[in-house]
Amino acid sequence: MSMIAAFYGGKSILITGATGFLGKVLMEKLFRTSPDLKVIYILVRPKAGQTLQQRVFQILNSKLFEKVKEVCPNVHEKIRAIYADLSQNDFAISKEDMQELLSCTNVIFHCAATVRFDDTLRHAVQLNVTATRQLLLMASQMPKLEAFIHISTAYSNCNLKHIDEVIYPCPVEPKKIIDSLEWLDDAIIEEITPKLIRDWPNIYTYTKALGEMVVQQESRNLNIAIIRPSIVGATWQEPFPGWVDNVNGPNGLIIAAGKGFLRALKATPKAVADLIPVDTVVNLMLAVGWYTAVHRPKSTLVYHSTSGNLNPCNWHKMGVQVLATFEKIPFERAFRRPYANFTSNNFTSQYWNAVSHRAPAIIYDCYLRLTGRKPRMTKLMNQILRTASMLEYFINRSWEWSTYNTEMLMSELSPEDQRVFNFDVRQLNWLEYIENYVLGVKKYLLKEDMAGIPEAKQHLKRLRNIHYLFNTALFLIVWRLLIARSQMARNVWFFIVSFCYKFLSYFRASSTLKV
Ligand SMILES: CCCCCCCCCCCCCCCCCC(=O)SCCNC(=O)CCNC(=O)[C@H](O)C(C)(C)COP(=O)(O)OP(=O)(O)OC[C@H]1O[C@@H](n2cnc3c(N)ncnc32)[C@H](O)[C@@H]1OP(=O)(O)O
Numbered sequence: 137m138s139m140i141a142a143f144y145g146g147k148s149i150l151i152t153g154a155t156g157f158l159g160k161v162l163m164e165k166l167f168r169t170s171p172d173l174k175v176i177y178i179l180v181r182p183k184a185g186q187t188l189q190q191r192v193f194q195i196l197n198s199k200l201f202e203k204v205k206e207v208c209p210n211v212h213e214k215i216r217a218i219y220a221d222l223s224q225n226d227f228a229i230s231k232e233d234m235q236e237l238l239s240c241t242n243v244i245f246h247c248a249a250t251v252r253f254d255d256t257l258r259h260a261v262q263l264n265v266t267a268t269r270q271l272l273l274m275a276s277q278m279p280k281l282e283a284f285i286h287i288s289t290a291y292s293n294c295n296l297k298h299i300d301e302v303i304y305p306c307p308v309e310p311k312k313i314i315d316s317l318e319w320l321d322d323a324i325i326e327e328i329t330p331k332l333i334r335d336w337p338n339i340y341t342y343t344k345a346l347g348e349m350v351v352q353q354e355s356r357n358l359n360i361a362i363i364r365p366s367i368v369g370a371t372w373q374e375p376f377p378g379w380v381d382n383v384n385g386p387n388g389l390i391i392a393a394g395k396g397f398l399r400a401l402k403a404t405p406k407a408v409a410d411l412i413p414v415d416t417v418v419n420l421m422l423a424v425g426w427y428t429a430v431h432r433p434k435s436t437l438v439y440h441s442t443s444g445n446l447n448p449c450n451w452h453k454m455g456v457q458v459l460a461t462f463e464k465i466p467f468e469r470a471f472r473r474p475y476a477n478f479t480s481n482n483f484t485s486q487y488w489n490a491v492s493h494r495a496p497a498i499i500y501d502c503y504l505r506l507t508g509r510k511p512r513m514t515k516l517m518n519q520i521l522r523t524a525s526m527l528e529y530f531i532n533r534s535w536e537w538s539t540y541n542t543e544m545l546m547s548e549l550s551p552e553d554q555r556v557f558n559f560d561v562r563q564l565n566w567l568e569y570i571e572n573y574v575l576g577v578k579k580y581l582l583k584e585d586m587a588g589i590p591e592a593k594q595h596l597k598r599l600r601n602i603h604y605l606f607n608t609a610l611f612l613i614v615w616r617l618l619i620a621r622s623q624m625a626r627n628v629w630f631f632i633v634s635f636c637y638k639f640l641s642y643f644r645a646s647s648t649l650k651v
Pocket residue numbers: 251252253254289290291366367368383384385386387388389390391392393454455458459475476519520522523526527530531
């Protein structure tokens with residue numbers, strides 16, 4: 137019997153960010169391994185015209201939850217969606233709901249965050265710092281609370297090269313920032329943001345670092361742990377391989393590459409691609425929840441959920457495998473044949489952007505205009521290049537994350553728990569994982585049917601022929617122009633033509649002799 141699964145039995149669990157990528161996988165695993173849990177409270181806001189109930193219904197009826205419905209048929213009754221907006225005071229939770237949460241919650245998983253790199257400082261602080269403080273305050277009023285698990289990111293200290301499982305102080309006190317944002321206007325905030333975030337690459341990582349400091353300062357007597365995942369990728373094994381549901385991180389770039397939009401990337405091929413499957417992160421979260429509640433460590437422990445030091449893979453290897461998968465399982469209606477040119481050189485990267493990205497987009501838009509349609513490729517290309525440039529920081533550097541606490545926890549688990557809640561990334565086969573990942577992007581994000589693969593392959597062949605034809609035509613045009621203008625080019629041209637002529641004459645003469 138799994139001790140971890142048994143621990144969550146009969147428990148009331150509060151999850152923030154349950155509608156997000158990590159949150160959904162967390163809920164799925166909880167329901168599947170501990171179907172006798174009492175209730176999962178999720179803090180949800182209405183979104184995109186959907187009510188809370190509609191959002192929950194959609195999640196529970198998705199493919200991700202198919203297995204859960206077999207193990208826990210009354211899953212609908214065990215999930216309680218509570219209206220909440222984490223960017224508001226008291227999260228805008230009703231009095232009754234708040235009372236229920238305060239009196240019943242046993243374990244909290246705090247996943248909600250804004251993960252956009254370009255969010256405003258005000259909004260990012262509100263969500264990643266103030267909301268964390270607010271939740272900790274709530275937690276301190278929960279008599280039955282056994283553990284509070286805060287999800288941060290391995291990049292919260294990406295201004296350092298070697299990162300230990302400790303909370304690092306930030307140059308400015310979170311409280312000072314929260315207070316000053318209350319009276320500063322947006323224009324001033326925008327002006328001081330670069331000075332505040334210093335050597336952090338974006339507002340997201342900076343505010344996640346502030347969030348950790350808040351956890352340390354406001355922990356009171358709570359049993360708290362922090363988990364820092366690196367780049368969270370598709371599921372490795374559970375509930376099935378390759379599940380993804382948004383275009384964040386690598387997903388958007390995989391789509392852009394598979395569709396032939398993005399053919400070069402400013403990336404350091406030898407840099408470590410620190411991807412971690414989402415189910416591995418979730419298994420660690422559940423194990424940490426159990427350990428924190430049962431063993432009650434004296435201080436707040438930080439756990440790194442990273443792959444780089446235990447089972448490293450670099451961007452070159454990843455790129456090669458992604459491309460190999462595109463060959464086997466191509467995406468439909470590609471714009472150009474997929475290709476991945478990784479370069480860390482600024483000049484080469486600019487060159488590829490001009491030649492391989494912007495020029496084809498402009499040519500295609502001209503074609504759309506000429507055929508009476510609305511041009512759209514340049515806009516899309518600009519968006520993809522913007523996204524790629526925002527991720528550049530993370531694909532041109534390597535970090536070392538120590539994993540003592542994570543490894544310690546692994547050794548504390550029973551063999552059964554090590555199997556059911558496996559977070560040992562050393563067992564991950566990258567080639568297999570990446571293939572399933574790309575397949576998952578095709579199936580679950582692009583919603584493409586496997587039956588379309590032969591047609592997609594035909595389309596790629598046509599694109600290859602167009603590519604050859606285009607290059608030959610371009611070569612001939614350039615050459616013709618050169619001949620018209622340069623005596624040297626004319627000499628070379630006549631030399632090649634006469635050489636070919638002599639070669640052909642010799643070949644014909646020798647074959648006549650043989651006859
Ligand atoms: C062979 C090649 C191999 C490739 C290898 C892969 C390399 C991977 C490198 C990955 C490095 C990742 C590093 C991340 C590290 C930090 C980890 C964390 O903690 S961070 C935690 C993780 N956090 C993150 O990863 C956040 C990073 N992302 C961001 O912050 C923002 O997306 C942005 C600022 C980059 C762009 O903002 P903006 O320009 O405003 O664009 P919006 O976002 O608003 O999207 C607008 C619309 O376009 C849609 N769409 C977008 N892309 C694609 C696509 N490719 N396709 C289709 N659609 C796409 C999108 O759905 C939306 O539609 P709708 O909803 O309107 O209908």
